[in-house]
Amino acid sequence: MASALINVPAKAKRGEIIAIKTLISHPMETGFRHTETGVPIPRDIVTRFVATYNGEEIFSAQLYPAIAANPFITFSTVATESGTFEFKWTGDNGFAATEQAKIIVE
Amino acid sequence: MGALHRSSVSPGRGRTFVLIAAIVLAALLSATLPVLTGDIPIDKRRSTYEQMSADTKAMQDEDTANPGMLWVLDGEVAWRTKTGAAERSCADCHGEAPNTMKGVGARYPAFDTKRGAPVNIEERINICRTEHQRAPALAFESKELLALSVYVARQSRGMPIESTDARLEPFISAGRDIFTRRQGQLNLACAHCHNDNWGQKLAGVPIPQGHPTGYPLYRLEWQTLGSLQRRLRNCLIGMRAEIYPYGAPEYVALETFLMWRARGMPIESPAVRP
């Protein structure tokens, strides 16, 4: 059950710079921890985040174990046209999650 | 008269012994007597929120930046999911949570007439699951139970904590006993830090008053959402005291007391704490 919280303004003016906030549920197990009996806990992190705006990539990031659990990423983009944002997270053990948000640009 | 006149009040050898014995006994007694500090005055009560840094406050305030909300989203889905041998969802009996669950988080643990004792939100959810949905109980601290309990608690956000049921009094009293009793290797009572020394620093961190206004909450230390019971277990471990097993009545008594102690303070669930 990977849930995500997205903060994208519902409406914006053409040319306005908007901030997009994303938060995805993921433990981001670093791979550096071990159990009380000394057994290492394997790494399990989100490794890549890609944001597209009407199909075109506007932002991407490579994540490492140093990103806190439940990765929170904020970035900005210029509101050019109405349409859909798509956010994709991929990571270890075949992790993949996608979320969408719509925007009306006037 | 001579300078070495012996005053009749000055204790002789035997009397000195008794005096010293009395002092030692008093010291021993005070070490075992419960702490006699009073509760924090009602108007001096503060949520731990106020001691947090601006960044952590911002994390709590914004729904899309608050990791606890991820569990609320999951809880919303679970609320509508049919489950158990009875194939019922929470919504089938309770309708829309934003209406029917308003205020619930602010008055739990609540007295359960059948059991003759208070139950907390997690226990109430499991009672509903086993008795009405005929589904197995959810494990304490499991993702599913946390999601449902935070979803319910969220519906009371902003509402003042209520503790007016007279039937809870013996349990509030039992909780107060635990709160003021010295325990563990450090021989500390909860009250020593949270009533007597709140606001001062311990290991570089300000001591909170310890109100349960934000539970279940996202603790940065845990990097996940956790219940009040989990936090109380942390406290006991930190005090080097023996922890009660999950679901122990001692936790419910403590929770009931803590909610009474925080009566009138607004619910913040899901809160964020360091």
Place this chain on the structure above:
Amino acid sequence: MAGNRMDPPRRKRRRAPTRRDALRGAGVIAAGAALPSLWLRRAAATPADMRAAIANVVGDAKLNVGRVKIEIPPLVENGNTVPCTVSVDSPMTPEAYVKAIHVFNEKNPQPNVISARLSPRAGRASIATRIRLTDTQTVLAIAEMSDGSFWSDSISVIITLGACLENLI
């Protein structure tokens, strides 16, 4: 003459080892045995690792200081979740924009934190995230410009550990 008597020199009596001594000795050995396994896995990044990770990105180019601002609260409540914002002074036009922002750390087991790719469509070269920091250390942000130049900023962060931890370390 009481008090003037010279006692015979006190021979240091070695009492037989008690159970307490045996337990204490065992404890020392156990602690010693526990240490290596804890430390072997938690290899902290050395300054050399951080330099290597930076060289991977910057190559032979000069790393300038300036135009970048990395913001982290100076005193952090918990190293598990540390807010971090990096902003770069750039017009973000197709002629002059920030291609990428990279963040590195000094003392975590691994030197990389995040590498973000931007385009002129960003409008503003600013990213924010939450990172993990194991210890008081320096965090460095590098901006890769469209003209091939590299600019950077660093910040020192103090990490404290709260009391009453769930897991006793």
